[in-house]
Amino acid sequence: MEKTTLTGRIVRRDDPDYNEARTNINLSLQRYPDIIVFCQNKHDAVNALKWARENNVPFRIRGGRHSYENFSLLNNGLVIDLSEMKKIRVDKDKRLVSIEAGAELGDVYRTLWRYGLTLPAGTIANVGITGLTLGGGIGYLTRSAGLTCDRLLQLEMIIADEKEGAKLITVNRAKHSDLFWASQGGGGGNFGIVTSMMFKAVPISYVTVFSVTWDWDDFDEVFNTWQNWAPFTDNRLTSSIQFWPKEVNRIEALGQFIGTKDELKELLAPLMKAGNPTSGMVKTVPFIRAAAFFNSPGGNEPQKMKRSGSFIEKPLSTRAISALKYYLQHAPNKNASVWQQSLGGAAGRIAPDQTAFYYRNAIIAQEYITNWTSPEEERQNVRWIEGLRTSLSRETMGDYVNWPDIDIRNWLRTYYGGNVDRLRQVKTKYDPENVFRFEQSIPPLRRSPFF
Template sequence: MEKTELTGRIVTPTDPEYEQAIINNNLNDQKYPKIIVFCQNTEDVLNALKWAREKCIPFRVRSGRHSYENFSLVNDGLVIDISEMCNIQVDLETMTAKIEAGASLGNVYQELWEYGMTIPAGTESSVGLAGLALGGGIGMLSRVFGLTCDNLLEVEIVKASGHQGAELIKANKQLHRDLFWACCGGGGGNFGIVTSFTFKLHPVSQVSVFSITWGWDDFEAAFDAWQHWAPETDVCLTSEIECRAKAADQIIAQGEFVGSANKLQRLLQPLLETGSPTNILIKEVPYIEAVHFFDDPNGNLPANRKRSGSFVAKPFPRKAILEMKHFLANAPNRDSAIWHQSLTGEVGRVAPDETAFYYRDVIIAQEYLAKWRHPFEERENIRWIEQVRRALSRYTTGDYVNWPDRFIKDWLTAYYGKNVNRLREVKTIYDPFNVFKFPQSIPPFRKRF
């Protein structure tokens, strides 16, 4: 039998570009693959999967390098990197775009803006579209246009076939409906290697943005005002609030409104009347400027990080707010933070079992953030994140699969809620041999062959 050859741009440890090729956004827990293949087209992806199966070599799939737990890297194995597959084709007649799965959010936004279009997605420009969309996808247009996966029409995906093979299939609401359902929030890398997405587009031109800052003394009042206001305000307004460590002395609320600055000013009154806000900015801008406004340059740079998260189903009582405040007052450094984004709106108009993304009835997505510079600081920062998550767990529910955390024990239920069994059924159908496996991948049901 003729053996498959790897094709694409191949990088090995002896190549000068290897050190850069193995760097992910999270520098913590670095791994050292034997080979990285940067696929240029679908044929390269098919060959890479066949090659890995024939060689019985462990492999991982990578796109934007933002896997929080570095699940997209593997020691002594193969990394199938699709980041150089980033072509975007726009069809204005059907108001759709076919986007190769290696495209970054920054490139997607810029290319679609040339046509006066967009899709709802995240805020960091270097994040890969694939991982974000497959896990759900939240961002500054979620409340008005829904999650990224809610705007997905079709995927092309390379799946394992037979004992050593690979094949490309399409999944949508007509073909392989169960697989398409699973790709709408079931997490990246569980069922195969997505090579392209087709999305419905939304026309966009001018939007309005805001930013309001409070000092530490306004912590309780500012957060409480935001959490009651943000999920209930005009559906065209999606916002976030970042509660930073006491040393940073900043509570920052920001958001994007598909409407005029004058109307946004009126909508913001509950926040503007709370405490002593400073650095108030409210302005109308071309949409692409709003994209740049929310893009965090520091979030795009590799660093030692630990993140985790949860969802909030009802506003925090005062006791929970004080617990957040306590942890941030005793944070490892000024880069520690607890971040929140408002949901509801279009996100909540989809039933929990209509897509694999289960948490439709929540009001807020909440993320815990830590970053450090020196190796000896790792333990303290990771412990802080774990303590925050456990302390707030009595007030929260689940976790977002795009914020994976290896310390969550019942992670399957945390990520997928009551959709777990259906996802495992899909896994059993499309990947019965568990070819696509990593520390928190969806397991198939055991099956006799």
């Protein structure tokens, strides 16, 4: 049999753009692959997988470079990078959108906006749409239109094939329905290489956004008010709240409403009565301006960082709120924070086993965030995140697979809850030899989850 040759834009260690080519979002976890193949089309990706298997070279799949634990990188080996495959095709009448695997969220929003359409998705403009979708996909349309993966209709995926080395298949509710189920929240890189996706878009025009801020002194009242209000208010309203350390003296709630300014002001009344807001804004804007408003500049640039998270099924007790407050009073730096987003609504109308995204009954997604500049600060920051996570674990559950945390021991159950066994069955069927693997990848049934 003729040997496979790598195709696409190939970057090696001695190339001048190697450092830029290998850099991911998390600078505290440096990895040095031997070769990075920037696929220009699906055939380049097929060739890369075949080549890796023929030469027994370990590999990783990479899209938007936003894997918080740099699971899309490795030392030595090959990185199969899809970021230069960015075509987006729209059928306005059918509201269908086909997106190649390397497209970034900002480009997706801008392209769809020209047709008066969008997808319920995230906030960071340069995050990859593929990884976002495969892990679930939450954002400021979650309560009105569901998760990103809920709008998914079809994928093109390259799977490992024992005869040919690699095979391109179409995955939807009719073909390979079990793999389609697993692709709605089962995480990226577990089953194959996604080369494109098709979604059912939602119509969008103007939305109303809000921002409210408070000082630290209002912490308890604001926390309790928001958590008992945000997940239970009108489903057209999705909101977030972020708590910074005491020294920063800032709490901020943001949100997006599919409706008028007057309607939103009425819905906001309970929140505005909490504490003494230091500022407030309610404004009706084109959806694309709202997307720019929510785009977090801090989330776009590579940095030394640690993240983790959890889900909340019922409002936290005063004990848990005090614990969270204590950790923010003893934060390692001013960049540390806790961020929460309201869930429920459309996302909560789907059963936990209907897609691989298990945490449908959660009312809040909660992210623990910190970043730092000098290497000496790393240990303190990581310990802060793990301490915070542990202190809240009695009243929280799981973690969002798109906020991976290498320090979680029982990570399989943590990310996938009651869907673990079914996901491992799908893995066993489509990748029995565990060709697609990384530090926290789903293992086939015959292998230990801690290989």
